[in-house]
Amino acid sequence: RRITAVYYLNPDWVESDGGCLRAYFPEEIGRKVKGAAPVTSDGAFDVTTEEVGGNVAGTWAVDIEPRMDRLVLFASGWLEHEGLPS
Secondary structure (H helix, E strand, O other): OOEEEEEOOOOOOOHHHOOOEEEEEEHHHHOOOOOOEEEEOOOOEOOOOOOOOOEEEEEEEEEEOOOOOOEEEEEOOOOOEEEOOO
């Protein structure tokens, strides 16, 4: 698989439903991605600082909400990603 396409059909989705798509980036890319932030070793966003400090080898992530009529395309061959619990 080289490219993944995810199309969301959740008309009544709210944040408490969960189920976001989380994409991980190395720091040099993560700093350029709107909404991305450093993540800690337990997968939580490190909101205490803009410095990489205690995060996992400079890993940054962004959560993409599964909102109605949203199409997400990404290079699944190199972009580490996961679906968060709902």
